[in-house]
Amino acid sequence: MIKPFDEPIYMTRPVLPTLEAFNARLAEVWSARWLTNAGEQHERLGRAICDYLDVPEVSLFNNGTIALLAAVRALGMRGEVITTPFTFPATPHAISWSGATPVFCDIDPVTMTLDPARVEALITPKVTGILAVHVYGIPCDVVALQSIADRHGLRLVYDAAHAFGTRINGVGIGNFGDASMFSFHATKLFHSAEGGALTCGSAAVRETFDHLKNFGILNQEEVGVVGINGKMNELQAALGLAVLDCVPDELRCREAIIGRYRERLAGMAGLTLMPELPGVQSSCQYFVVRIDREAFGCSRDVVFDRLKAYNVLARKYFYPLCTDYACYRELPSSAPGLLPVATEIVGQVLCLPLYGTLPFTAVDAIGDMIGEIQEQAC
Ligand code: T4K
Numbered sequence: 155m156i157k158p159f160d161e162p163i164y165m166t167r168p169v170l171p172t173l174e175a176f177n178a179r180l181a182e183v184w185s186a187r188w189l190t191n192a193g194e195q196h197e198r199l200g201r202a203i204c205d206y207l208d209v210p211e212v213s214l215f216n217n218g219t220i221a222l223l224a225a226v227r228a229l230g231m232r233g234e235v236i237t238t239p240f241t242f243p244a245t246p247h248a249i250s251w252s253g254a255t256p257v258f259c260d261i262d263p264v265t266m267t268l269d270p271a272r273v274e275a276l277i278t279p280k281v282t283g284i285l286a287v288h289v290y291g292i293p294c295d296v297v298a299l300q301s302i303a304d305r306h307g308l309r310l311v312y313d314a315a316h317a318f319g320t321r322i323n324g325v326g327i328g329n330f331g332d333a334s335m336f337s338f339h340a341t342k343l344f345h346s347a348e349g350g351a352l353t354c355g356s357a358a359v360r361e362t363f364d365h366l367k368n369f370g371i372l373n374q375e376e377v378g379v380v381g382i383n384g385k386m387n388e389l390q391a392a393l394g395l396a397v398l399d400c401v402p403d404e405l406r407c408r409e410a411i412i413g414r415y416r417e418r419l420a421g422m423a424g425l426t427l428m429p430e431l432p433g434v435q436s437s438c439q440y441f442v443v444r445i446d447r448e449a450f451g452c453s454r455d456v457v458f459d460r461l462k463a464y465n466v467l468a469r470k471y472f473y474p475l476c477t478d479y480a481c482y483r484e485l486p487s488s489a490p491g492l493l494p495v496a497t498e499i500v501g502q503v504l505c506l507p508l509y510g511t512l513p514f515t516a517v518d519a520i521g522d523m524i525g526e527i528q529e530q531a532c
Contacts, residue, residue, distance in 0.1 A: 198391070296330040
């Protein structure tokens with residue numbers, strides 16, 4: 155048996171700038187004596203994110219979930235909102251916290267994102283919008299979804315939590331739909347420990363996001379709407395600026411690691427590697443594989459448990475489906491019979507360790523371990 159790793163190999167590790175680089179930014183915060191409420195670091199990070207994502211407008215937030223909530227409210231997505239069950243709980247929660255009801259829709263068998271044909275079949279007069287997720291950073295069918303939204307007069311918001319830096323034919327992913335949400339959580343390629351952003355094409359819409367995240371305050375004597383505190387503070391923004399400097403190197407390392415996984419795992423029976431779509435530049439946020447129990451020889455859950463015995467802490471993102479949570483199980487759209495593709499895929503997915511400092515030797519060993527698990531299963 156291959157020797158287990160001495161230390162746990164986590165699915166991800168945060169990108170960390172040098173302490174010196176972070177301290178230099180902190181020194182600026184200290185000398186300005188300005189800690190939150192649209193300070194200098196916040197403004198600089200906002201401009202840098204606009205440049206990096208190639209979007210006209212950005213509003214920074216304290217985390218991605220509050221950003222999503224603000225987008226749903228600002229864009230008036232009431233009644234019912236069509237979304238995917240194959241995502242992190244924050245996606246349907248943002249709909250529910252806004253007082254709307256999620257309508258779960260099945261996914262495409264290759265991209266694992268919302269299936270546009272299924273979306274269209276679910277539209278009723280109660281539906282006001284679509285909240286689609288670029289799951290694992292794999293882009294949704296943005297053309298088909300936009301056409302559906304236009305034909306039915308629906309809002310279209312993207313949860314792009316995993317898609318920082320994804321491009322479709324050179325176009326930044328934050329340019330599609332009415333708005334896109336990015337998460338800057340510690341586990342993301344780009345992060346500010348906690349944080350998030352909304353991008354959009356219109357300055358007027360961005361202003362509504364800015365008001366909503368600042369209690370709805372219009373000026374010192376007027377509050378226009380029921381807002382919330384969703385502001386990113388100066389410490390988060392300072393960390394974000396320092397991390398952003400590290401992103402190009404991190405991306406190069408992750409691309410090389412993904413290439414190595416692909417070489418090592420290619421052709422293994424019953425294993426489907428994350429799809430590579432033509433014209434798409436990947437965010438390299440996750441490296442997900444699908445394990446077909448029959449063809450591979452054992453189930454995803456067995457591979458997960460055996461990898462753990464080797465000290466490899468892979469993750470079953472995004473198992474279970476949101477429709478299996480107690481808070482959504484009773485919705486009519488949660489019936490598993492309506493979600494055959496998502497129900498099959500959720501039992502197959504496994505995210506393997508992916509972060510810039512993961513050595514090739516570890517990638518090779520993880521490949522050998524998966525091979526050994528298969529040999530033992532057959
Ligand atoms: N929409 C989607 C589609 C999302 O995936 C998310 C968040 C959101 C919306 C909401 O965005 P935020 O409000 O979070 O900005 C993590 C993250 O907390 C969450 O941000 C993320 N998605 C989700 C997919 O993953 P957990 O509970 O699975 O993370 P945790 O603590 O188990 O950490 C995962 C791995 O990272 C571990 O193997 C260890 C490593 N790790 C983690 C942390 C926090 C570190 O090495 N250092 C760290 O500081 O949720």
